[in-house]
Amino acid sequence: MIKNRTAQGYLLNTVVIAVLLIGFAFFKGALGGGGEFKLIIVPSIWQCCYLIILAASLNLSLGFLGQLSLGHCGFMAVGAYAAALLSLAAERAGVFEDKSGTAFLLVLAGCIIAAGILAAIVGLLVGIPALRLKGDYLAIITLGFGMIIVNIINNLPFAGQEGLALGSASASLYKNGLGFGTALKVTYIWVAIAVTLVCLVMMFMFVRSKYGRAIRAIRDDEIAASASGINTSYYKTFTFAYSAFFAGVAGALYACANATLSTSSFAFANGGILNSTFVVVMVVLGGMGSLTGSIVAAVIMFLVNYQIKNGVWVQHLPAWLQNIFSFPMLVYAVILIIVIMFRPKGIFGSYELSLRNFFSDIKLQRQNRLAQKLESKEALRNG
Amino acid sequence: MSTFLQTLFVGLRLGSIYALVALGYTMVYGIIRLINFAHGDFIMVGGYTMIFTIPVMVALGLPGWASVFIAILVCAAVGMSTELVAYRPVRKKGTAMTALITAIAVSLLLENLAQAIPQIGPNPKVASQIFIAGGVKIANVTLDWTTMLTIGISVVVMIGLYQFTQKTRIGRAMRCVSEDKSASILMGINVNRTIVTTFAIGSSLSAIAALMYIAQYPKVYTTMGAMLGLKAFVAAVLGGIGIIPGAMFGGFVIGLVESFTTSYVSSSMADAFVFLILIIVLIIKPAGILGKNIGEKV
Amino acid sequence: MAEERIPVLETRKLGITFGGLVAVSDFNIKVFRGELVGLIGPNGAGKTTVFNMLTGVYKPTEGSVLLEGEVLNGKKTHQFVAAGIARTFQNIRLFKQMTVLENVLAAFTKDIKYGMIETLFRTPKFWKTEKELKEKALDLLSIFHLEDKAEYVAANLPYGQQRKLEIARALATDMKLLLLDEPAAGMNPTETTELLECINAIRNRFGIAILLIEHDMSLVMNICERIQVIDYGITIAEGLPEEIAKNPKVIAAYLGQ
Numbered sequence: 001m002i003k004n005r006t007a008q009g010y011l012l013n014t015v016v017i018a019v020l021l022i023g024f025a026f027f028k029g030a031l032g033g034g035g036e037f038k039l040i041i042v043p044s045i046w047q048c049c050y051l052i053i054l055a056a057s058l059n060l061s062l063g064f065l066g067q068l069s070l071g072h073c074g075f076m077a078v079g080a081y082a083a084a085l086l087s088l089a090a091e092r093a094g095v096f097e098d099k100s101g102t103a104f105l106l107v108l109a110g111c112i113i114a115a116g117i118l119a120a121i122v123g124l125l126v127g128i129p130a131l132r133l134k135g136d137y138l139a140i141i142t143l144g145f146g147m148i149i150v151n152i153i154n155n156l157p158f159a160g161q162e163g164l165a166l167g168s169a170s171a172s173l174y175k176n177g178l179g180f181g182t183a184l185k186v187t188y189i190w191v192a193i194a195v196t197l198v199c200l201v202m203m204f205m206f207v208r209s210k211y212g213r214a215i216r217a218i219r220d221d222e223i224a225a226s227a228s229g230i231n232t233s234y235y236k237t238f239t240f241a242y243s244a245f246f247a248g249v250a251g252a253l254y255a256c257a258n259a260t261l262s263t264s265s266f267a268f269a270n271g272g273i274l275n276s277t278f279v280v281v282m283v284v285l286g287g288m289g290s291l292t293g294s295i296v297a298a299v300i301m302f303l304v305n306y307q308i309k310n311g312v313w314v315q316h317l318p319a320w321l322q323n324i325f326s327f328p329m330l331v332y333a334v335i336l337i338i339v340i341m342f343r344p345k346g347i348f349g350s351y352e353l354s355l356r357n358f359f360s361d362i363k364l365q366r367q368n369r370l371a372q373k374l375e376s377k378e379a380l381r382n383g
Numbered sequence: 384m385s386t387f388l389q390t391l392f393v394g395l396r397l398g399s400i401y402a403l404v405a406l407g408y409t410m411v412y413g414i415i416r417l418i419n420f421a422h423g424d425f426i427m428v429g430g431y432t433m434i435f436t437i438p439v440m441v442a443l444g445l446p447g448w449a450s451v452f453i454a455i456l457v458c459a460a461v462g463m464s465t466e467l468v469a470y471r472p473v474r475k476k477g478t479a480m481t482a483l484i485t486a487i488a489v490s491l492l493l494e495n496l497a498q499a500i501p502q503i504g505p506n507p508k509v510a511s512q513i514f515i516a517g518g519v520k521i522a523n524v525t526l527d528w529t530t531m532l533t534i535g536i537s538v539v540v541m542i543g544l545y546q547f548t549q550k551t552r553i554g555r556a557m558r559c560v561s562e563d564k565s566a567s568i569l570m571g572i573n574v575n576r577t578i579v580t581t582f583a584i585g586s587s588l589s590a591i592a593a594l595m596y597i598a599q600y601p602k603v604y605t606t607m608g609a610m611l612g613l614k615a616f617v618a619a620v621l622g623g624i625g626i627i628p629g630a631m632f633g634g635f636v637i638g639l640v641e642s643f644t645t646s647y648v649s650s651s652m653a654d655a656f657v658f659l660i661l662i663i664v665l666i667i668k669p670a671g672i673l674g675k676n677i678g679e680k681v
Numbered sequence: 682m683a684e685e686r687i688p689v690l691e692t693r694k695l696g697i698t699f700g701g702l703v704a705v706s707d708f709n710i711k712v713f714r715g716e717l718v719g720l721i722g723p724n725g726a727g728k729t730t731v732f733n734m735l736t737g738v739y740k741p742t743e744g745s746v747l748l749e750g751e752v753l754n755g756k757k758t759h760q761f762v763a764a765g766i767a768r769t770f771q772n773i774r775l776f777k778q779m780t781v782l783e784n785v786l787a788a789f790t791k792d793i794k795y796g797m798i799e800t801l802f803r804t805p806k807f808w809k810t811e812k813e814l815k816e817k818a819l820d821l822l823s824i825f826h827l828e829d830k831a832e833y834v835a836a837n838l839p840y841g842q843q844r845k846l847e848i849a850r851a852l853a854t855d856m857k858l859l860l861l862d863e864p865a866a867g868m869n870p871t872e873t874t875e876l877l878e879c880i881n882a883i884r885n886r887f888g889i890a891i892l893l894i895e896h897d898m899s900l901v902m903n904i905c906e907r908i909q910v911i912d913y914g915i916t917i918a919e920g921l922p923e924e925i926a927k928n929p930k931v932i933a934a935y936l937g938q
Contacts, residue, residue, distance in 0.1 A: 068480055070487075129666050135479055136418050140620060141665055143613070144658030151655040202801060209800040209807070210786075210793045217776045217787040224774035227736060229762035229791035229854045277487055284484055289778070323499055330495035336488040337469060344477045350778060364832055371837040 009354060017197065042189050046257035048302045049192040050250040053199050055282035055294040057246030062280070063288035063350070064207060065239045066219030067131065068139045071146025073276040075244040077266035078122050079115035079251025081153055084261055086111045105191070112195060112252040119248020120241045122149065127240035131233065134222075146276060150263045192253055199246050203291055206242065215239050216289070278329075281336045286346050293348030304331065385523040390646045391639070396530045396599065398638025399537035403592040404615030405622070405630035406544060407585030413561040413625035414581045415474065420486040421465055423612015424493040425586045428461050429454040429593030430603040431497065434508050447513050448598075454590040462586025463579050465489055471575070490609070497605040507604035510597045533595040540591060541631050544584075548627060557581055561625060610654070614641070617661045623674025632673060636660075687750050688713050689890040690735070690766070690858050695744035696914075697734060704730045705914040708744070710892075712858065717884060717891045719905035719922075721898070723934055727914040728894045729771055732860050735892075736768050737761040749857065763791055765857035769847045769864060771894075777836040781827055781846055784835050785818040788853035821849050824886070825879055841872040845879060852883060859883075861893045865900055873897070877904060902926065910934065 058072045090107045126145045133141055206212060214235045217225040226232045255261060266275070278301075286297030308314060308325040315322075324330055339346060354361065404426065411419045429451075436450035473485045497503050518527030548554035556577045559567040567574055589608075596611070597603060618637040622629025637657055644653045664672065688711040696706040705727040712718050722728050733739040735746055737758040746753045748764050756764070776784050793814070799807040822828045825845040830838065835846060844864060851859055864880070865873045877900070884891065895901045901908060902922045909919040912934040918925055925931055 066480070068483060129662065133665055133669055136412075136416075136483060137620070137665060137669060139483060140418065140616065141662055144617070144661050148655045148658050151652065155649075155651060205801050205803065210790050210795070211797075211800065213779070213783055213787045214790045216779055216783070217790075220776035220778055221774045223738070223758075224770065224776065225787070226758040227738075227762060227768055227770075227774075228788040228850060229759050229767075230787065231757075231759045231791070277491060280484060280487065284481075323501070327495045327499050329491055330499055333488045333491035333495060337485060337492065340477065340481050340485050340488065341469075341472055344473070344481050368834050368837050371833060375837055375839055 021193070043257065044302070044306060045189055046192050046253065048299060049196040050253040050257070051282065051298040051302050052196055052295050053246050053250040053253070054279050055286065055298040056200060056203050056291050057243045057250065058279045059283045059286070059288065059291060059294045060203060060206070060215075060243040060246075061240055062283050063290065063294075064212065064219060065215045065236060067236065067240070068135070068280075069142040069240070069243075070139050070276050070280070071126070071142035071144075071149070072243075072247055072279050073266040074126075074146030074149035075119040075123055075247035076251035076254065077150055077153055077263060079119040079248025080255040080261055080266070081251075082118045082248070083111040083115040083252035084255040086114055087255075105188075108188070108191060108256070111255075112249055115252035115255075116245040116248040119251065120245035123241040123244025123247075124237065126244075127237045131236045131240060143276075146266075150266055154263045188256075192256070195249060195253060199249055200291070200295070203246065207291060211235065211239070219289075278332060281332050284336060284346055285339050287348035287350060288346060289350035290346070290348040290352055292353040293346055293351070296347065296353075301332070304328075304335075386646060388524045390642050392524070392526065392530055393646075394639035394642035395635065396533045396595075396638070397642055398635035399534050400592050400595050400611075400634075401615045401618045401637050402631045402634025403537050403540060403588050403595070404612060405619040405634045406541065406627065407588045408612075408616050408619040409622075409624055409627060409630040410557070410581050410585045412619070414557060414578055415470070416479065417470065417474075417482050418486060418616065419465075419470075419585075420483075420612070421489040421493055422585065422589060423608035423610075423615065424490050424497075425458050425462055425589040426593045426596065426608040426611060427497060427603070427605060428493065429458045429590035430510075430597055430607060431503060431508070432457045432590070433593065433597065434510055434603050435502075437511060437513075447511060448594060451590060451594040454593060455587040458586040458590040458593075459583040461493075462582040462589075466579055466582040471578075490612075494605050494609065503605065505605065507602045510601040510603060512601070513594065513598040529598050533598065536591065536595065540588070541627075544588075545627055553577070553580055614654075614657055617657055620671055621661060621664050623671030626671070626673050629671055629673040633671070686713055688747075689716075689749060690892065691747040691750075692735070693745050693747070695731070695734060695741050695746065697730060697739055697741050697743075703914055705734070705911070706743075708911070708914075708916060710909055712890045712892055714857075714890055715884065715888050716907070717880075717893065717905050719901040719908040720892060720894050720911065721896075721901055721908060721925075722911040726912045726934075728911065729862060730914070731911070732768060732862055732894065735761075735860060736766055759791065762854050762856070765855075766860065767851035767854040767856035767858070768860035769844075769851055769862055771862040771866065773840075773843050773847055775835045775843055775847060775850075777834075779835055780831065781822065781833050781835055781838065782815070782818055782831040784846055784850050785821055785853045786814055788850045789814050789818070792855065818853065821852055822846075824852075824882055825849050841868055841875070844868065844876065848879065848883070852887070857889060859889055859891045861891060861895075863894050863896060865895060865897050873900065880904065 054076065058069065061067050061069050087107060095103055095107055126142070130138060130141045130145060214225070214230045217228065217230055218232050218235060222232055282297045282301050283294055285301065286293030305328055308328055308331060314325055351361070404422065407422050408419060411417065411422065432454040433450045436453045437447045440447055440450045469485055469489050470482065473482050498505050514529045514532050518525050548558060556572045559570065559572055560574050560577045564574055614637055615634065618633035619630045620633070621636060622631070622633030640656055640660055641653050644656045690710065690712040692708055692710050695708040697704050708731060720728055720731065730739065734741045737756055737760065741754065748766060751764065753761055753764055776787060779787065793810060795807050795810055819828050819831060822831060825848070827842060827846060827849065830842070835843065838846060848861070848864065865876055868876065880891070893905065905922060907920065908922055908925045910917050910925060910931050917930045917934060918928045
């Protein structure tokens with residue numbers, strides 16, 4: 001019976017996703033694939049896709065494993081540069097000369113997978129020493145590793161600031177159809193959507209298995225977890241590398257969506273949208289320990305970012321507010337502080353939105369809250 | 384040989400700035416176990432305060448460096464209000480991780496708020512000469528006055544601070560609270576007031592650091608404190624966080640590492656080296672060079 | 682007769698020092714299959730330190746721990762558990778944000794055979810394993826009358842049930858020796874009686890050896906077959922409950938000289 005319900009859930013999710021995709025296809029058809037669609041919606045979807053992957057993947061280590069990593073964008077940088085350099089190599093080898101889409105798609109798929117794997121390897125190398133530490137120290141050491149990664153990429157002869165400046169790797173992707181403004185770019189929007197869906201499914205499967213249980217046990221109490229036979233260092237390192245894998249994939253999508261790459265966009269804190277702190281904001285906003293929360297938060301933050309930069313309504317606001325909006329990081333910082341103060345668990349807490357169980361989950365939550373109240377009352381009486 | 388000596392002096396000067404900032408980190412960490420990410424940005428606050436007050440001081444016929452006293456007051460006020468407005472409410476209901484994330488948020492807020500103020504803006508501002516120019520030349524090595532004053536002031540401040548924590552009532556209260564909060568309450572120590580005092584002292588140290596920083600590099604910009612603060616934090620961890628002599632020691636180590644890497648290896652790798660040293664120390668001795676390892680109680 | 686069997690747990694001259702302070706020294710104990718042995722002593726006598734050495738949390742500075750004749754020294758905690766030693770904690774340590782069922786399921790982790798590929802593709806093996814484990818977990822919870830609360834978040838359980846859940850979780854590791862660290866601490870008399878029934882039930886059902894730390898002397902005297910008393914890290918007496926109750930050294934240790 002339980003298996004039946006799970007199957008129903010999968011079926012429902014698949015149907016909903018399919019309906020959304022068909023709707024999107026119609027929407028695209030209505031807009032005729034040109035003009036506004038090409039210039040605004042396609043780039044937005046690319047950005048939205050890598051933000052979703054990025055937030056969800058950091059949630060694996062921050063929300064489920066309970067380890068704050070401030071170097072997540074370092075792994076993203078590894079992925080972005082790996083994908084860009086590989087595609088550059090493919091271009092130089094003449095793979096793109098026949099204008100058929102197949103060769104291009106194959107290279108693209110190869111780039112994305114290679115980016116993920118390389119980022120996972122770097123994640124493993126960082127995780128093995130770093131995860132011996134906890135809490136604040138882990139945050140600082142991952143921050144340090146993130147900076148070292150960016151610093152190393154900067155100093156690589158073939159990838160650094162000079163190495164990619166002219167005829168850069170991502171420019172090769174741009175030329176070959178993934179850069180904004182070309183017709184092929186619009187076609188390959190499906191690649192971004194498909195990659196995001198596959199990544200999310202992979203993360204959901206991971207979380208809802210022995211791996212997910214083990215890492216949440218480690219988050220709640222590491223000593224008790226090892227006393228329950230869980231090999232804590234193995235699961236911690238594995239999860240860290242797994243989360244780095246998706247950061248690498250997000251990096252590859254980023255490289256596809258941008259005409260140029262610069263290491264400064266992956267630094268710990270910069271004015272732009274892409275830095276490790278911004279990813280932390282998304283995860284905290286959505287709820288640590290809720291993948292659906294991260295997806296929603298990534299979309300919200302994307303919309304906030306888009307609106308305060310391009311929204312028409314912004315022009316009608318008072319000048320001082322417009323001035324503030326020209327510093328998006330300020331807005332995110334305020335959002336983060338407000339969320340932490342008034343809803344420290346984020347929008348979703350650790351709750352996963354599930355279409356199949358939405359109503360029964362609400363009932364269960366109410367029961368749990370009631371039990372908590374009773375418990376505290378009892379404690380008061382006894383104490 | 385002269386390069387070596389020159390590098391050594393630069394390292395000591397950098398180190399004394401790092402040490403002062405690291406002291407602020409260490410004091411706050413010692414008392415509430417929180418990495419105050421916003422601490423680096425207090426330097427920026429101090430820097431801008433001086434930029435705006437130096438002309439006033441000069442107009443009043445006072446030396447430019449006197450504006451550091453105003454910077455101290457402003458930084459202390461910013462530090463205390465950060466604690467009261469952001470950290471205390473979160474500390475009451477959140478976990479260690481939410482507190483850390485709040486600290487990151489406050490840091491972002493300060494940096495970007497400064498940029499949003501029209502008088503500050505995103506472009507760097509240049510400070511005028513603060514200490515007297517020139518220096519003495521001994522056997523091919525130029526020792527400028529700024530360097531000597533920087534090292535001198537920081538040593539005096541550090542000795543003063545150490546004596547303060549050892550000898551005075553407030554200093555003893557601070558050490559008590561950092562050892563055991565609940566026991567301090569039982570001993571009649573006002574814990575909240577002690578924490579606020581710690582923030583005030585730590586932040587004023589960053590104002591002094593700002594003075595020394597802009598005396599050497601007379602450029603003030605909104606993210607000036609981010610990297611400086613991070614490296615100072617590295618210094619605090621290196622020496623053993625929560626330990627005052629540890630912060631001083633760590634500050635000088637980081638300063639020397641940075642100046643020697645810059646002049647002998649590569650200036651673009653200096654930051655990576657600083658973090659590499661942090662990583663090695665944390666892995667070998669997680670509590671820092673002067674720290675004691677404390678395991679979790681089972 | 683008893684001497685010829687291999688004991689489930691044996692320690693030989695186990696001892697640990699913390700920077701010059703001798704916490705436990707020359708600790709020898711043998712626990713046989715199906716036995717329930719009590720470890721008692723005044724506050725700070727080193728009882729929990731012994732448990733921490735028996736589970737690999739602390740590394741003993743001398744002596745060795747043997748489980749069914751196999752030396753476990755130098756292994757990590759999860760390897761101790763894999764060998765067959767499970768424990769509960771003095772101050773309850775549950776996976777607070779997980780449900781009651783998940784708490785037990787998490788303890789099965791080391792015995793789960795499926796890997797990443799099965800996880801990602803949801804193979805029949807994955808479903809079969811998960812289904813079996815869930816049944817097994819509910820079965821374990823039913824011993825403690827917790828099966829109705831399987832979907833509750835662990836932190837919301839009343840205190841007594843949290844203690845029981847911790848024992849259920851320890852049982853899920855499929856161990857040969859169960860270490861209980863003050864299981865009745867903070868419980869009222871009714872809850873204590875219930876707990877005793879549970880302990881007896883699991884002994885009868887699983888036939889495991891249990892080593893128990895307890896302050897409540899009446900409880901120890903009631904259920905333990907043998908008792909070992911330590912004070913200042915040194916064993917001062919061992920024997921049957923009646924002998925211990927009369928032992929002048931034990932009385933002196935508890936009441937002070």
